[in-house]
Amino acid sequence: MARARRQGRDGGWHPRALLPGLAAASATVPTMARSEWLAPVSFDTMSSGGLSLILAGLTVFATTTSLIYVRERTRWQKREAKLAADLEAARSHQERLSILLAADPQVVVSWKGRDAAPVFEGDSGFLGAPGATLALAYGSWAPPADAKRLELATDALKQRGEAFNITLRSKAGPFIDVEGRPVAGRAVIRFREVTGERAEVMTLRGELERVTAGHAALSSLLAGLPHPAWMRNADGRLTWVNAAYGRAVEAADPATVVKSGLELLDRTERDAAARARREGATFALRAPAVVSGQRRTLDIMELPTATGYAGFAIDMSELEAIRADLQRQMDAHVGTLDRLKTAVAVFDGAQRLVYRNSGFEVLWSLEAGFLDGQPSDGEILDRLRAERRLPELGDYRSWKAAAQAAYTATRASEDWWYLPDGRTIHVVASPNPQGGVTYLYDDVTERFTLESRFNALSRTQRETLDSLREGVAVFGSDGRLKLSNPAFAQSWRIHGGDLAASAPHIDEVIRLCRPLFPQDEVWSELHSVVTGVRDAREDYSSRMERRDGTVLDMAAAPLPDGATLISFADVTASVNVERALTEKNEALETISRLREDFVHHVSYELRSPLTNIIGFAQLLGTETVGALNEKQRDYTSHIVRSSGALLAIINDILDLATIDNGALTLEIQDVDVADAITQAASGLQDRLTDSKLDLDVEIDPRTGPLRADGKRLRQVLFNLLSNAIGFSSPGQTVTVNATRTGGDIRITVADQGRGIPAEVVEKVFERFESHSLGSSHRGVGLGLSIVRSIVELHGGHVELDSAPGRGTRVTAVFPAQGVPLSDAAE
Secondary structure, eight states: OOOOOOBOOOOOOGGGGGGHHHHGGGSSSOOOOOHHHOOOOOTTTTTTTHHHHHHHHHHHHHHHHHHHHHHHHHHHHHHHHHHHHHHHHHHHHHHHHHHHHSSEEEEEEESSSSSSSOEEEEEGGGGGGGGGGGOHHHHHSSSSHHHHHHHHHHHHHHHHHOOOHHHHHOOOOEEEEEEEEEETTEEEEEEEEEEEEHHHHHHHHHHHHHHHHHHHHHHHHHHOOOOOEEETTTTTTTEEEHHHHHHHHOSSSSHHHHHHHHOOOHHHHHHHHHHHTTTOOOOEEEEEETTTTTTEEEEEEEEEEEEEEEEEEEEEEHHHHHHHHHHHHHHHHHHOOOOSSSSEEEOOOOOOOEOOOOOHHHHOOOHHHHHHTTTBBHHHHHHHHTOSSOOSSHHHHHHHHHGGGGGGGOOEEEEEETTTTOEEEEEEEEOTTTSSEEEEEEEHHHHHHHHHHHHHHHHHHHHHHHHOSSEEEEOOOOSSSEEEEEEHHHHHHOSSSSSHHHHOBBHHHHHHHHHGOOOHHHHHHHHHHHHSSSSOOOOEEEEEEEETTTTEEEEEEEOTTSSSEEEEEEEEHHHHHHHHHHHHHHHHHHHHHHHHHHHHHHHHHHHHHHHHHHHHHHHHHSSSSSSOOHHHHHHHHHHHHHHHHHHHHHHHHHHHHHHHOOOOOOEEEEEOOOHHHHHHHHHHHHHHHHHTEEEEEEEEETOOOEOOHHHHHHHHHHHHHHHHHHTOOOTEEEEEEEETTTTTEEEEEEEEESSHHHHHTTEEEEETTTTTSSSSOOOOOOEEEEEEEEHHHHOOOEEEOOOSSSSSSEEEETTTTOOOOHHHHH
16 A cells, blocks of 8 residues: 555645555455456355455445545645645735836846747836837847847857846937846846936946047047147147147157147237137138248137137148139130120129120120129119110010029020010020029021021922932932932832931942942942042043933032032933934935035036037137027027036036035135226126116225135125125116225125015025025025135135115125135145
8 A cells, every 4th residue: 555655746645546555455355257257246146255245345445435535635625725825925925026026117038948938027118119028129229239249148048048247228218237147947138227326327438438439539630630730728838739730840749849839820920819819719810831841821720618729720822822723714714705706794692793794795785884883684684675685575574584583593594585686696594603693695696597598598409409300319428328309219210218318328229229220330430439439539420321221321529528419310312312313414424425426526527518518609609610690699699608607506516515525725815805806796797787787896995905815705706796686676786895894804795686584594695595585586596605615714704684675785704814824724
């Protein structure tokens, strides 16, 4: 039974400890077969001894159990009373701990194991993060560096039980003590606000550290400044200087300066600084001083402090040099602005005129006295409006406000003023960085006029090119097509929109045109002209006979701007006409040569028998071979006259043929004009007598001799007189007049006949043109043609003046000195 006992948590007995004892007691019962023990017992079969034994056992078991129950119940009551007392004590202890925990602003966090959830006690409001659970969110209330330290310390406490104690300042301002340590197998961290004197001490310590760091930084800064700096006590003696001060006064070190009291400034500046110190005022002055042995310009400032005075000096020598250079540049800039045609006006922040150049005065024609008074922007605008020099607008007030909005603008603005006198002014208003506005007035009237004219000229040229039937293309210096007209694309059958818009290269254009004209030689020359491969820019032309039968005259001409103009003129029709005319001319020349040969041969063939006929007729007329009757004599006379006329015609034909062949040679000599007229008239005396005409010869004494071929001159006079006699009526007069005019001798033959109509005048000098015009004159139409040819061989010309009803005047004009022998030979 002792082995079956089980001690409870408090060392007493537990009812369940009896179960093994009962099992052991049952083992003392007489051993029976298992089947017999489990088999139902029948009272009939059970013996009285066995039944008595069972009853006795049951009685013992019940008695024992009752005794044990009574004893354990007593123990249980005592244990329950003790536990109730312990619980009350624990509650009292917990209340005391809660009171103690709430006495200060703090939070306690504990972990029972590494992976256990934290248990929070307290309120984290003092951390600036309400709710105790946010105490472990270090980043929400602690600076980043301290938050990282806390995270590492917390991990070390939970993993290895390492204690820590950190004091930091939260983002909310108060100082926080964070203490972590292992307690009874738990990891515990306490967050507590530092209050009272300790908090004040820590605040003062932080302020001291900040002031100390600031003082150290300021001391380092002043010590490292390249400008002299110093401090004085209340008596004005130097107590500290930096290294730059020591170098300025050429001392070994700053301590030597303080010990010796070396001053940087001259006596005058030192006295002025001393007066400012006595008055407790700040001393500021720009003065010259000797720095490191050189004369420099310093900006000096010394001001009172709590313990004395502090001062520093800044070297302004370079600034003064820059300022002087800037002033020179400004003066040069002003001079440049005065030479500009663009008007410039500068207004300050008060909208007062502070500068204007000469172009401003010229543009607006304002008096210098008025501008020297620094008028405001509005006053100038009002003055210009009163003199009608501003745009004429209905709402001048709004326009003026918009113009003056430049004073408050941040960017430059521009406007165009169209003045009543026709000028256009481009106005640019640029705000100045220091306030005010700079106006630029540019008179762009001429530019607008030129631009308008240029645009009109461009449109005219464009329309002119588009209306041309010739194809025109302009290639730039880069070899790309800049301009073309529709005729160019149509002539080369190029499709695909505007060629100039796509700006194809000359290589692409040649590729598009090559199918109609595949000759590479011409295209290579054109390519070299456009791309400038040739050494010299020169014109180039060629004729293209394309596959489709079209003939184009191509001409390339360089333009002044480096471009090249190429034109394609369709000359197919003119070429065809030229070819036809050439063929016809060749045929006519052949016919003319055949005709001349025919006339020449025929004339010679007729001349020989005609001479025989004339000779035999004259022989018969002289009656040397026998007497003739009256009728035979008449026939013989007619034969002689007709044969002579026929011989004259044949001679004229031979002369014309000779002239046409260039075989006629003039025998130039001095010819008496009067003798030539007399000889020509004697050959026509019979016709004058038969026609009952008078011949009037008038020769100017100043006429003099004429250098000509006498025979041909008489032939000319004979034909002119014969022609005048033929168109004259009986009783009229034929006049021959010779005179000298300048270097020419004019011989005029005039008649009083019917005259020549205007439509016939143009044809009278043509060969075989014969017009009787109602007269008895008959001819083959060679007389006047021979006259003109002979006169022109002499270097002269023939004039004809005639009209119906007032006769005809024919004038042969000869050079008095005659034609040169070389020309006559030709």
